[in-house]
Amino acid sequence: MFLISNTIKITIVARRKEIEIMRLVGATNTFIRWPFFLEGLWLGVLGSIIPIGLIAILYYNLYKYAAPQITFKFIDFLPANPFIYQVSAILIIIGAVIGIWGSLMSVRKFLKV
Secondary structure, eight states: OHHHHHHHHHHHHHTHHHHHHHHHHTOOHHHHHHHHHHHHHHHHHHHTHHHHHHHHHHHHHIIIIITTTOOOSSOOOOOHHHHHHHHHHHHHHHHHHHHHHHHHHHHHHHOOO
């Protein structure tokens, strides 16, 4: 969240003159804020792709090679196919929420609209 917040802050500072022009022309606060929210969303989703790839590769290899060797009754591995998709969906949602949250915090703090 801090990385996304700082990225949005840098974007706001870099686009300060454009924001001033938009205000002078009569842009609403919502119109000014939406691009920053979308940027935070995309940063969160793109930031979740690397953990998804790592988890998918590691779990698939663990399921393929280690699951047949582990014979404990209390350890049972789920099949890799639906499990990886479910974890990926959860990670993308978490990344999007964190991205939007970081963007909201940054826009509220650094964009005095």
